[in-house]
Amino acid sequence: MSSFKPEAIDLSHHLSHAARARHISPLKGLAKYLGTPGLLSLAGGLPSPAYFPYSDISANVLIPNSFPVSPTQESSSFAWLWKLFGADKEKTVSLTIPKYPVRPEDLNLAAALQYGMAGGIPQLQKIVKEFSDKVFQPAYENYVTMLHAGNTDAWNKSVITLCNPGEGVLVSKWTYPSAMAAMQPYGIKPIPVDIDAQGMRSDALRTVLTEWDETAHGMPRPRVIYAVPIGENPTGTTTTAARKKEIYQICVEFVEDDPYFVLQEGQYVPKAQRKQQSESAPTGLDEASHFIASLEPSYLKFDYQGRVIRLDTFSKTIAPGCRLGWYTCNPMFAERLERAAETSTQAPCGFGQSLVTAALLEWKYEGYIRWLKGLRLQYTLRRDFFVDCLGEEFHLTVAPGTVGLWEGCDVYSAFVKPTRSLTGYFNEKAPLGNALFSFSPPTSGMFVWLKLHFDQHPAFSTMSSKDLEMKLWIELAEAGLLVGPGAIFWPTGDYASETTGHFRISFSNSTKEELKKATEIFGAVLRDFMADA
């Protein structure tokens, strides 16, 4: 493959020993012959498509504008929200993928269900390339897109392609536990970096790298960052363009795992102040470009040296069960990642590729963008509704954060709500005076991240935050509510050093009634718990 344009940087020294050791695929030796017209191949171990028992597969697919893009009178009352559960008002279009299409170049099961190139079927390769072109606008020319079997697996392959056993990966102080668990068996350790509301802090990153002491740390200075720049799981932080530029300038290499990219929900506005918003009409921009311009850009946009491996997934935008996504990265990394796929996952499932491709071909690029806009509003409304519920269950005060994760953000503190009795306001159990927990409504993603103020708990002097967090988590579970315990998102073993507890609460998959009920359970259990009742 050709060298980088416009910048030519040799990044091959960042490949792991394992990645370098991978065989060149024997297929590559055949490649010069494979295109020959009339060539007979008895080389592969391919079953005949005649023996694939599917004559065709079909799907009824929702139309791209199934969800509104701006809150209407009806939508802001949430009357329509989750209405699709009833399924009787869905508008769908029927699509069929035959085993043998009339035009052989059309989407066909004979090809999609055959052993295939690990990079995926050509029609879908073209679609994701166009998406990366238009939406991420990488800063160098000869980047490559290549399909993979979901971001979890793509991260696993990225780790073994970039890191050697005993090395470290820079991660946000709070981050996605499954990504850490993938590194662990290879002896690759997370190196936490301090965060604020934009995710990883560039000054903290610079300090970690500058002050790195190979002897003291027992490992070389890390060369790889794992970043979830939009809707970081669990904190929900959004890394802005300015921060991304700073990080990139400091950077050596990194992997951008960005499943929540289109779920950029914007600032939470309290219910009473929320206005009937209508999308401002694009001026001089088509609808798709207007939508893209409204999103924080990818690291790719600043990646003039080809250092980023971006992981995209259809899990959040189509369905997790697709197990389908794509890399955008430099051709050298792509080639090594493709070799890694050839000896493990091979191509993503042909049924899934076919059905996703058929929908995207039907929707076209503009339709897919329209679908994503609808999705973004759904998650925004869910975020708003859940925070509204917290506002009904607790007395919320708002003040700008001054330090740490929420510096400069609207931080909501939750107090026991005064209860009106015959003789005025009173509360039975918990003290009114101190906040029970605090949070900053996320600007992207699926989660609200709570700090639990256990310093207000009567047993705080004798129990660690970690133990109090688990105690409360169990009490909630036994009262019928599961939330994500903070401890599992702490990448290293020293969680006891935290003085607050944490919960990650998902608003992505419950009905309105369930979210309401959940906040009531949460309120009742938490008030009792903090009163040590």
Next chain:
Amino acid sequence: MSSFKPEAIDLSHHLSHAARARHISPLKGLAKYLGTPGLLSLAGGLPSPAYFPYSDISANVLIPNSFPVSPTQESSSFAWLWKLFGADKEKTVSLTIPKYPVRPEDLNLAAALQYGMAGGIPQLQKIVKEFSDKVFQPAYENYVTMLHAGNTDAWNKSVITLCNPGEGVLVSKWTYPSAMAAMQPYGIKPIPVDIDAQGMRSDALRTVLTEWDETAHGMPRPRVIYAVPIGENPTGTTTTAARKKEIYQICVEFVEDDPYFVLQEGQYVPKAQRKQQSESAPTGLDEASHFIASLEPSYLKFDYQGRVIRLDTFSKTIAPGCRLGWYTCNPMFAERLERAAETSTQAPCGFGQSLVTAALLEWKYEGYIRWLKGLRLQYTLRRDFFVDCLGEEFHLTVAPGTVGLWEGCDVYSAFVKPTRSLTGYFNEKAPLGNALFSFSPPTSGMFVWLKLHFDQHPAFSTMSSKDLEMKLWIELAEAGLLVGPGAIFWPTGDYASETTGHFRISFSNSTKEELKKATEIFGAVLRDFMADA
């Protein structure tokens, strides 16, 4: 999980360091609560199924008896073979999988397309368990079946679960190159063991293990065997029950990669001697049991200590693009393999799982067995037809093999066919007297494995077999025929020690006309080549 029955053996010392280091899934901590009726979960990061854009998916699926099970007058003339390419005579049944079925326990997209347990959807888990029960009949009770994303990935996960870097895996002298390539980046080396027509020789295995010298080999004695016992790729050997028992008695641990299990084609009978065969009616056995009894059993049948990880795939029996298969192994290995899947592939693709499950539910167990019987005959007829073609292109003689791979087998030697001219028989180029190549028709799988007698080549004194093999391979490719070069199936670096060349030729995916044309090209190029023309 409970200990083994009836034998209780602790095999935990066979886990790799990496496998031991894997996290227990955080999900396991939640498991005791997840079954609670009415429990609200805001713990996971699940999108709402309302946002999955598929209302339903459908397929037209062939009926199980689409292919005959015994050669008929029509079939033995090959008139029907590959007829399904025309697709107009297919008998299919239409299946639909809704997002929200009327009965929630039915197959449904809302569940199949959600993040799921790595082991797969329950309906398919049940089907593969029944298949392993009835077809493989493992020798201990509490074995586990668990879905995976294809044998290639399952082998990758088995390697990192069982082996540490620097260790070796015992393999057949000729074996599947992709399996070797998967080990290489982890620093795990293949240790070849001599083979005969039954695959790995038990006496050779015993010798390797008995005489193992840790210092001389620079690694501990291998603990793992990789076996393709049916239709070994590329040699097509079939390991009999008796041999399996011998190997198992010697064995410590092993992985059985058995994609060709049902493609057991039996002995090749030359065309002139081939009789119109009709399946003998089962006596006291139902059709499915009769079929199973006709197959060499799995290693599982002798695995009374739970040492085998058996890998099954739908690639050869449904379609490679399913990327779907299953493990059958002991519960401890299964648990570690499930953890490995959670941080990489997760569950197999939900679309693929749904469509495969729908077909298998429709066909039922007996229907699937009927489908497999039809497939087996298809591959048998293809094998016979291709060997017949070789018999038309070359003068074949047959004699029992006396040594090595084909000891005790019918070995066919191919000579230049006498060409009748006006003055009698003559040949222009190659010597009549010596065999150009030899082979033993495979008893299973998709490939004919040829030994090329390069000692007859004029340049043999100055060129290695390896170089002659590549030279011939290129000449064939340039004449329009691709075959599998033998060198890629040699697991170690010392191929030059072989005195013959080798080709693997696939009969699995070409039309009758293509196979005929391929043998003609092969004949023409080989005769010229051996005459050094």
